[in-house]
Amino acid sequence: MPLQIISRMLMFSIAFFSEETVDYQKQVRHVLQDRCISCHGALRQEGGLRLDTAAAAIKGGDSGAAIQPGKAAESAMLDRIAAKDLSVRMPPEGEPLKPEEISAIRLWIEQGANAPADEVPESDPREHWAFRTPVRPTVPVAQNPEWAVNPIDGFVAAMHQEKGVTAQPAADRYTWLRRVTVDLTGLPPTYSELDAFLNDQSPDAWETIVDRLLASPQYGERWGRHWMDIWRYSDWWGLGAEVRNSQKHIWHWRDWIIESHNADKPYDQMLREMLAADELYPNDLQTLRASGFLARQYFKFNRTSWLDETVEHVSKSMLGLTFNCAKCHDHKYDPFSQREYYQVRAIFEPYQIRTDAVVGEMDFEKNGIPRAFDCNLDAPTYVHRRGDDRNPDLENPVTAKVPAFLELDEFSVSPVSLPAEAWQTGLRAHVLDTLVKTSEKRIQDARLALEAAVGKLEEAEKRALQKPDDAETTDVEPQVLVQDNFAAEIPDRWEQRGGKWSYANQKLLQSQTGTARAALRLKQQPPADFQATLHYTPTGGDIWKSVGIRFDGIGDDGDEVMIYLSSYAGGPKSQVSFRDKGNAAYPGEGAEARPVNLNEPHELTIRVRGNLINVIVDAKPSVAYRLPVERRPGNLELIAFDATAEFLSFTLSTLPASQAMTDAPGKPADSAVPVDQAQLLVSLAEKNVAAAEAELPSLHARAKAQRAQVENPGQPSTVDLIATAVKAERTVVALQAEASAVQAELSVLQATHEKKGEAESMLAAARTKADETRKAIEAPGDSFSALIGALKTAENNLETEESRRKPFPSSSTGRRTALAKWMTDPRHPLPARVAVNHLWARHFGRGLVPTVFDFGRKGTPPSHPELLDWLAVEFVESGWSMKHMHRLIVLSQTYRMTSSIANAAPQNVTSDADNRYYWRRNPIRMEAQVVRDSLLSLAGELDLTLVGASIPVAEETSRRRSLYFVHSHNEHQKFLSIFDDASVLECYRRAESIVPQQALALENSPLARQMAEKITDRIESAQQQSSSTASDDRDFIRQAFVTVLAAEPSELELAASLDGLEQFTQIALSTGNTDAQKRGRANFV
Structure with missing residues (x-):
């Protein structure tokens, strides 16, 4: 029997026996919208066919009707979607339709291809809501005027009424203060700040708090980190010293972001500076830092990938559009073509990266400002057929332009003539001064x-x-100054300065782990030049397991020089380190990778002459290093850092002038x-x-x-x-x-x-x-070496050092200036909407448009479109002030609501379980930086120093704020990574997870344990200063709640906490802890 007859019989039997009627909206239209409309809808009509309504499908296109109601076997569309031949099958890209989807469409056709009579075709894509300039709507009048304290509340209240939900009451003062303080500064409120707010009964108490927080330097760090997420901040990474992605010293851009936020620099100005500072402010080094946004996109090995990412993330972060979806073909949903994608790429085609010298430093490895500049002014741009850069359309180059559907006026590009100092950088005054x-x-x-x-x-x-008999012999042998075999304590010799030291079995034992340094200070000051030998056995530690000798020590935490051996499992080594003017350094040339095995004796000998240090480990030369800083007299200590150890003996001697030393790097420096x-x-x-x-x-x-x-x-x-x-x-x-x-x-x-x-x-x-x-010298010639104030970044592996030092072009194309002016035109429908949506999302946990990087037709429509437009217009008319928008948001009743669902109206939960209409404030998890910074802040340990070079990940004991750690594909701070740190590839929204490792990190990490102990000390100190006693557990728990959570405990919480604290204390007692109460309290905290 012919296959066609069998097929028709099967279809007849399905239609005859099926009792189920196909749901057109759910089973058919949904599939057509997802898989077919991009080529057969309002945006484009391949073959003259539209499939956005059933009527259009029946009408058909150039080849006739796509479907025949009641006749599935005669419907051309069914033949195409079920075809096995890939050259015929529809859709042509992606996976074929699923069998159940094809069956549903087939049955729908057999049942008559019924659809709602009022089915509306897709509207013109150019009329999409996000592509129209926002107009300030009228603020709705709320039914409860006392609830709607500002325009935001008017729009939210109107939506409450429309959707039948009821607003939750306001959060208490404790909760609001903690919420707004963390939101605006990334830090918890202090006890005194909470107390002052609770006692401030003035009507503008809330405004006073918000103004103080917005004026705080920590505001710039908090919101700078948010925008660093959105703008894809990443420190450089590569292989060894080779930069492959981003740029060295990109932290200058980070500092610009922080400073711009603190200064409330208008957002439109920030966009102009990031896109075109080199053309608009060519000699302003402070402003040029902004073009680090473009420097961060650098990728050494593939120029196409570099520019693809530039186009993608400029469009996503600033316009909320997915231009990248048009790289290989016309965009499936939004009205711009593949050619228009390459027209946008042409705007960036000429740009490259260079590093400009900063005042006082001409070594570009040490410092410099990475920034963009137009280098290859005549570089052509071609459409890559099907997105393949190996197959460009060389006959039809494209010109720089923005997509036509967003063009406000004719996109006009004017070349920019640059001042001499911008391209002959050696002419800058500070370059000559530094040289x-x-x-x-x-x-x-x-x-x-x-x-x-x-x-x-x-x-x-x-x-x-001299005759042989006259030779000096007085300084041939070293003079022993200290010799201690640690058989017994000698109080007049040593002073304990942290750690747990004890004498046992003819040894000195150090049993404290963690990152609080254990130190044994010699009461005798060593000579300037000396030799010291330490015999010891490392026995354990949590991570670093470092033991060594500290000298030239100024106080406990001041300048110092330290030589230590580390048994760190990730890389044991010997290391010379130093601290100068508060800045710690661990130079690579002062280190040697070498085994330092636990439970084996080791001998560490150091010889110091002037600034030269020789390190000998187990009788073998290890490191020769010259200190780059001036030495100053100071104390000498034996130290252990996160290490338990047995100290066996120590000898301190003078260093004879005849003692040969090895100079760095490895040259003999014998004085004779x-x-x-x-x-x-x-x-x-x-x-x-x-x-x-x-x-x-x-x-x-x-x-x-x-x-x-x-x-x-x-x-x-x-x-x-x-x-x-x-x-x-x-x-x-x-x-x-x-x-x-x-x-x-x-x-x-x-x-x-x-x-x-x-x-x-x-x-x-x-x-x-x-x-x-x-x-x-006297020969004729006119060639000399020009002074260089900038160094070009290699475009690829083939570029020579000589070409990187050539003078730069004396003009720039002006393309990025034209882009920046177009993007910041108040008439532009997207940048203001996208920016305020990001602000809203970071305050409420979700944007008014949830797809924060896609405002196109594929994105999710706004939950409150009028509110979004009102905010966008307000943003522009306020002078693009982000602080103004923050103030509006956090002072709204919408923001002030409790996040609790307790006593919520039943219809709230049933009709809006996801809180899309903001009947309560969404609870938001603290992200990685807030977790770590809060621990340090609560413990009184947070270093609030603003800006500066990125902190190496190895310096994890740094007390600086978390956003200053190196953050790259190769390196990231491990504690932060556990708590959903930002991805360096893109992070328009922070991921939120709840995993066991987070609880373990807060319970067992050295940072958490140490900070808990210090928080406990601070709470007990506060108890002693108040009328209560430090031994009162109920008061301790209450103080802990208020200090850490900014909340008073309920009676239920208090009872549970008392029980938990008792258990913690008993555990500490059972392990022999000498201060079980403090240990229990620290574990509770």
């Missing part, structure tokens, strides 16, 4: 080195004249040198002084010539300045070559027999080069 100061320091160092060399020569000559070598050292130092002294006039001469080339090209005076600069620079080169020749001569004297021939060859080459550079 001059560096040169002066080099001269000073060279002169000091000459004095030292002369002293060595005098010593060598003195030794050469032969006369011939000492003479060459003096000659070398003299040459270095001459070269350093010649560098200063060279800098000034080159700076003058460089400016003359820009301002007076070709003039006789310019020619003379160039000649002077050339000669001055060549003189420096010649003197440096002479110094190199002397160094090569010294190497010959120091070379071993096997290396002598190689050293002599190098000496000959060095002398030849010195001769050539001397002769070149």
